[in-house]
Amino acid sequence: MSGNRLKGELKALEGDNAVAEAMRQINPDVVAAYPITPQTEIVMTFSEFVANGLVDTEFLAVESEHAALSACIGAALAGARALTATCGPGLALMWEMLWIASSWRLPIIMNVVNRAFSSPLNILCSHDDAMGSRDAGWIQLYAESQQEAYDNTLQAVRIAEHPDILLPVMCCLDGFVLGHTLEPVEVLPDEVVKEWAGTYNPCYSLLDIDHPVTYGAADFTDYYFEHKRPQWEAMERAPKVILDIGEEFGKVTGRYYHLVDSYRLDDADVAVVVLGATSGAVRVAVDRLRKNGIKAGMLKLRCFRPFPAQQVVQALQGKKAVAILERVAFFGAEASPVFLEVATAFYLRGVSTKLINYTYGLGGRDTVPGQICGVFQDLIDITQTGKTEPIFRYLGLRDF
Amino acid sequence: MVVEAKTRINLREISNKEDKLAPGHRLCLGCAEGIVVRQVLHAIDYPVVVCSPTGCLEICTGLFPYTAWRVPWVHSAFENAASTIAGVEAAYRALKRRGKIEDRVIKFVVFAGDGATYDIGLQWLSGALERGHTFLYICLNNEAYMNTGIQRSSATLKWTWTTTTPVGKVIPGKKESRKDMTAIIAAHNIPYVAQAAPHAWRDLMTKVRKAIAVDGPSFINILCPCVRGWRYNSKDTIAISKLAADTCVWPLYEVDHGIWRLNYKPSPQRPLTDWFLSQGRFSHLVAPDNANLVIELQQCIDQEWAKLEKLCQCFAD
Structure with missing residues (x-):
């Protein structure tokens, strides 16, 4: 992301409100959502927009997250642009529907304000929710800042509805860290967003009474496999579309978006790979170390699904040692999801x-940042000793 | 506000209509579901969008690359038909308001089994009813999970044999009483709620006409005798349906804008033993050792009937 002249209005917004603001400007046909901390502010703020007539969306305050996504799926099948938002346990409750939404190639947009899973009960941030659903056929974008949460939501509409893609998009922002923290966000003029978002023109609709379609027929050994293949192919086409739309967005806003972002990486010896809000702390750590002559750099994953393997390798090859940082509990695997991909x-x-x-x-x-500096120190040690064991390490975990 | 519906059913008119559910579907010989779906759709004089959760009807009418549906139809998952149709209906309102679709009347209908309605989908249904979407929800009630092979649901009568309530040496079938789903729906204070059965086709279709005319949700719980699960001869479906009404196992009534009204009073009421004798799933109840269970069930049915009669009398002129 690189900014130049201001195209919109600077507002102090929490991440949740920045997302709600983007939703107001998109003015979707249908929003169905259920409140859950730390996503609640999105639903509350959007409800106010509805109550004050700032949008004329059909807003369904449903009785569960499963119903929220189910209703969005019904709405999208009927040809509507449908948005929702959730987090952690709510995303878990939607699980079955995630797969149905992507299998039907429905361009639903869902912001996920990342939250840890119980137990113990915790309403704060982990990426377990989004990472757990990484194979559900949704495109996944992660925001570093409130601005990116806003921008990703706007871009997601265009990515999801692109005729080459037609996949649902999950826009992730770290719970509380981004969701409930005020930062300046440049909000585009309403008419700019209206033109940017356009309207959704579906190929088929349940409301096309004169051309009836059957959705959700059963498929067994004869066709199921073949019906999965187009999902793979749509994902394969997605990187180009995400890049094109990121470029186009840049021309409108001055903020250009890519699949990955590098920070002081070109000449770096050691690098950290990270996604989400922690990228900010890594930037600070990189700057500190650079002042001390250490060639540290960062690779931020904006897009995790599809995984931009080519871009990741291009950015990181030749580095002496790389650490992959993840905010996720994964039990029984040798390493975390991003690590395995890299x-x-x-x-x-x-x-x-x-x-x-x-x-x-x-x-x-x-x-x-101090802890991230410690990670870089570990990487420097590896460059000297050549020893990487143990591969898997905890950062910031106390020993009782 | 009571909407005057066009409720008169003209058999000649209906016989000339094209079936919206095409022949060639895979429902069992004698299955009540195909009969009921055609009765319901024939009673609706508007374009319809149909939603079915997972179940017998779904699997027997939509098996790729075939479909028996001549109307737009969607099957999403097992539990969420009500919120799926709610989304479709919300889109209809939004797109019509925004001029993105033609301004014409479309009706929204769910056909769901008792498992999807009484058990796994109750929350979704309750939510959609409370939010007041305009749709007709039909429960095709065959009193068990027939699609997966005759497992008990909360619509299954006490002491019935199913594959998860087998008649064993210690336990003689399902230990629990059935849930009064129609009353649960009525407690949502939606405009129209009813119970119907396919033998009383005119009553059933009149109820559909009333239900489809209201602004808001409507619900009809329709008994659907199941040849395989109930263990009877496929030619007897309609006779069994009538027997359910005549034994008061399945009362035909409606709750029209809050007014409870009995639509059929058997005269005389036939004993429950006739019901048990007509179906293999009750064969153990005919044995002398289980006479006490029959007495218990007869008392239970009589109590339910008496309660319903009293309730309806409260609203009588």
């Missing part, structure tokens, strides 16, 4: 950079 991408391209894996910040625990 390692696979490296292996398949014959790149043998040394990799280590950290899990950090579970349940909303703060991760500060």
